[in-house]
Amino acid sequence: MSRIGPTFTALKAQNRKALIPFITAGDPGKGLTVPLMHTLVEAGADIIELGVPFSDPMADGPVIQRASERALANKVGLKDVLAMTAEFRKTNTTTPVVLMGYANPVERMGYEAFAQAASAAGVDGVLTVDIPPEESVGVADVFKAHGLDPIFLLSPTTPESRIEQVAAAAGGFIYYVSLKGVTGSANLDTEEVAKKLALVRKHCSLPVGVGFGIRDAATAEAVARIADAVVVGSRIVNEIETAPEGECVKRVQALLQDLRRGVDAASK
């Protein structure tokens, strides 16, 4: 069973919001991913989003593209990502792990084979950026049958009429993309996001996470005031990219603690 639902329920009981950091598996090195995952949890992550490297990350900006390229240069593929999750699960059985990536590596492995392996490895949710609900018929059911939450995106361009349809296919939480553009874009307008989230909540009972454009404690706090979860990707990957050798884990830890303070400030 997915750990995502219980995690949100527990947070809600404590009147807290979730912090969901993203890292690309295999970046900066194959051996650093599991230690980074543990560090993220110690520094305040409630759920971990683990990026599956892909050669053509169409929805990502340059920062996550480069992370994908580094991971591929380290020869990290979907099977390695599952092995890393299984390794993480040896000492952490509570923090949900969501795999985030593109359709083709999963399609290549086969949806049933993937779902089985992911479930066995301890994955809780799967977000395939380029499989919208319309194309997920069958796929989402296979995921659900194996206890994996199919996570879908909503965006500023999603019409109200579509929200219900997306919500019906989704499990775990809804990932609201706060702005038009690729990952790593700037200019987050929390007022606009708040308006759209009101619409989303009208049609959807799942918790709503907001990502894109969250860069520091202040933006994390602003988003935590209106959403159930704050997703941070490019900012963390950027820290990994620019950290001097050997300092990557320490830098990520400091950044995450800062983001955590921001998220928690919203609950005070």
Add this chain to the structure above:
Amino acid sequence: MKLTDLPDSRGHFGPYGGIFVAETLMAALDELRAEYDKARQDLAFMAEYEYELKHYVGRPSPVYHARRLSEAYGGAQIYLKREDLNHTGAHKINNTIGQALLARRMGKKRVIAETGAGQHGVASATVAARYGMECVVYMGAEDVARQAPNVFRMKLLGATVVPVSSGSKTLKDALNEAMRDWVTNVESTFYILGTAAGPHPYPMLVRDFQCVIGRECIQQMPELIGRQPDAVVACVGGGSNAIGIFHPYIPYENVRLIGVEAGGSGVDSGKHAAPLTAGTPGILHGFRSYLMQDENGQIIETHSVSAGLDYPGVGPEHSYLKDAGRAEYVAINDDEALAAFHDLCRLEGIIPALESSHAVAQAKKLAPTMKKDQIILVNLSGRGDKDINTVAKASGITL
């Protein structure tokens, strides 16, 4: 269901095609589909499209009996559909005019495009100038280097050319970058996709705009020879010129349809761009189709002397026609394409695009296996002026 009835309402050609994009683009694709549905039933829209094809592009393009080439190849008679004679020198403009008219209808003042060889970029820059729109063209950095004349042409036409340095720095990366631009500027921008690929409705829409090629042939061939050809041959990168000539011929069951992919250094070498010949189905750039990929589902780098064929995927309708057995797909290597390029120059006074040279090379293989009164119709999709530097380099000559 008939082969000509596809795609279905969600863009599927059997298991291929579809809409595999991030949520932000879903509404834009819906809007485009709805608008295209209206436009194609709008007589005034279609009349303007046809007027532009006739008076601006110079259609219909002739079909030419290449007698000396046929003689040299020693077998079937080879006819060339002269898309190289279109304004801008290739078939690409058939599609960009259609899409630019759609963009104008939708009130979009900015258009973007991806390009490989630069032909689609030039055709997009051309129509943007023609209709007074801002135009940004994404082009792989490697292609920018090997297609310098087309880069300058686009600039002359007022377009901004953005070199793309991610990934393999070729057409697929240009497409990634164009998609990223579109997702960011989705409300102001129309994406003029250059080939019969991408998310629905693009494969259908591009095919429909390119079908003028095949429809003209179906009229022209009986006028010339009293019947339809025995085989139609076209090169396939994304596959827009091929689907444009194939699709109207699908109901003509006696006409063989042969698509020619880029064999690069040879399919066995692994250095090629022939997904239908040597690839497996997968999902890239918004649709499912045959792809060049490794066992982990990562897209692998392609190789071809021709920038326009240097693409790891192929339009979904071609994948469907392959599986259905209605079209055959083969690969032609770089050296065979270059030899055919020189044949056409010397024997017919026509400098063909390196892309189209692949189709000519296949005719060279096919003709001797056929009788002298049999007919091969080759889609000569573009002219080769843009390729003279590449050909010179391959011959060890510095211009």
